[in-house]
Amino acid sequence: MWETGRVFIPTGYCPTIGVAGSSLGGGLGNFGGTYGLALDNILELSVVNSMGKLIVANQNVNSDLFWAMRGAGSSFGIVTKFTFRTYPAPDFVFVGTLNYAIGMFPQVMNIWQNFVAADTGPTNVTLEFTVGNATNFELQFTDLSGNDHRFEQIRQLFPIPHDVSKIKFPFPDFLLYQAKVLSNEILRPGTKMDIPSDLARLNHFSSQPVYQKRKSFYVSKIVGESQLFELQSLLERMPSTVAVWFDGYGGAVRAIQPNATAFVHRGSTLYNVIASYKVIHPDPFINEAGESYVRHFFDAGREIFQHNETYQNYVDEDLLDYLARYYGDNLARLVQVKRNYDPDNFFRNPQSVPIRL
Numbered sequence: 001m002w003e004t005g006r007v008f009i010p011t012g013y014c015p016t017i018g019v020a021g022s023s024l025g026g027g028l029g030n031f032g033g034t035y036g037l038a039l040d041n042i043l044e045l046s047v048v049n050s051m052g053k054l055i056v057a058n059q060n061v062n063s064d065l066f067w068a069m070r071g072a073g074s075s076f077g078i079v080t081k082f083t084f085r086t087y088p089a090p091d092f093v094f095v096g097t098l099n100y101a102i103g104m105f106p107q108v109m110n111i112w113q114n115f116v117a118a119d120t121g122p123t124n125v126t127l128e129f130t131v132g133n134a135t136n137f138e139l140q141f142t143d144l145s146g147n148d149h150r151f152e153q154i155r156q157l158f159p160i161p162h163d164v165s166k167i168k169f170p171f172p173d174f175l176l177y178q179a180k181v182l183s184n185e186i187l188r189p190g191t192k193m194d195i196p197s198d199l200a201r202l203n204h205f206s207s208q209p210v211y212q213k214r215k216s217f218y219v220s221k222i223v224g225e226s227q228l229f230e231l232q233s234l235l236e237r238m239p240s241t242v243a244v245w246f247d248g249y250g251g252a253v254r255a256i257q258p259n260a261t262a263f264v265h266r267g268s269t270l271y272n273v274i275a276s277y278k279v280i281h282p283d284p285f286i287n288e289a290g291e292s293y294v295r296h297f298f299d300a301g302r303e304i305f306q307h308n309e310t311y312q313n314y315v316d317e318d319l320l321d322y323l324a325r326y327y328g329d330n331l332a333r334l335v336q337v338k339r340n341y342d343p344d345n346f347f348r349n350p351q352s353v354p355i356r357l
């Protein structure tokens with residue numbers, strides 16, 4: 001898209017996910033604050049329905065199906081074609097990171113949560129929070145305008161970090177950086193994604209068996225000081241196979257009404273917390289401590305955050321209340337649309353939208 005029209009589609013952060021599943025359930029990435037989720041930019045879908053018929057869904061035709069498929073798409077049909085709104089790609093993207101010792105967590109997290117809460121309109125910037133290990137954490141700032149003015153302003157809001165890095169990327173290199181391939185020196189700047197040998201190098205993600213267990217929840221309130229210290233002590237006990245990150249849901253994502261599409265996690269939603277255990281090993285049970293920690297983190301998070309919503313694209317088989325967590329107030333309408341378009345529940349999986357509650 002860059003080479004043919006210098007345009008792009010806002011998609012997820014992670015380079016390993018497919019367009020279809022991520023866009024039908026959400027799709028949050030670096031461009032979310034400016035352009036919303038991937039699903040917010042779907043203009044039309046071609047869908048094979050439960051009768052085996054190819055139909056179109058957009059704002060005017062099959063509009064209730066169009067509403068439902070943007071948030072719960074896999075329960076309603078097979079999409080054979082997506083039409084997305086595209087945007088001019090910026091020439092440069094600025095990325096700045098602030099690194100801190102874990103002892104600074106409560107102070108920095110407090111500033112960050114208030115920054116996200118105040119982020120109510122489309123904005124060029126994202127500020128992501130990653131606790132990669134039990135001793136350090138990082139704030140990553142991204143600015144699509146390519147300059148560092150806003151970073152310098154935001155930096156003043158936070159305490160002095162022990163390390164700062166600043167990089168200005170040409171847009172295609174930013175995508176490779178985001179794919180964590182530049183930093184690993186697996187791909188060079190200027191890599192051509194249409195050359196098979198270059199593309200094959202991206203397979204480093206899957207060259208060895210990887211087992212992951214993630215649990216996540218949304219937070220919709222500002223957390224008090226004593227709870228932030230509690231969270232710090234929880235993070236300090238994190239095994240080396242676990243990372244926890246915090247995805248802000250501000251800007252253009254929040255500006256859309258929770259019932260405008262089937263994706264309900266907007267409005268009062270501030271951020272998503274994801275605890276992820278990952279091992280590169282054929283035996284998924286090689287580090288059970290990591291997996292137990294992720295479950296413990298989720299349970300302890302109930303006390304700290306009183307969470308009751310979960311991102312439907314971070315499917316979690318442990319959840320018993322998954323329908324309420326994934327779809328909230330949109331659930332009743334989703335069930336109605338399901339009955340209209342798939343009355344025999346042909347498109348189903350263990351956590352799909354049912355035909356009755």
Ligand SMILES: Cc1cc2nc3c(=O)[nH]c(=O)nc-3n(C[C@H](O)[C@H](O)[C@H](O)COP(=O)(O)OP(=O)(O)OC[C@H]3O[C@@H](n4cnc5c(N)ncnc54)[C@H](O)[C@@H]3O)c2cc1C
Pocket residue numbers: 011012013014016017018019020021022023024025026027028029073074077078079080313314349
């Ligand atoms: C490592 C990792 C990183 C992630 N990073 C992000 C991120 O940065 N941002 C984000 O928002 N999410 C992220 N996710 C979550 C991601 O959005 C979901 O896992 C999503 O389902 C991936 O889409 P897929 O097409 O690859 O998945 P698949 O497993 O292929 O599909 C997921 C679901 O969609 C259905 N589906 C797939 N294709 C179609 C189609 N054509 N028509 C109808 N239904 C279809 C499948 O049946 C299935 O139910 C991440 C997940 C992982 C595992």
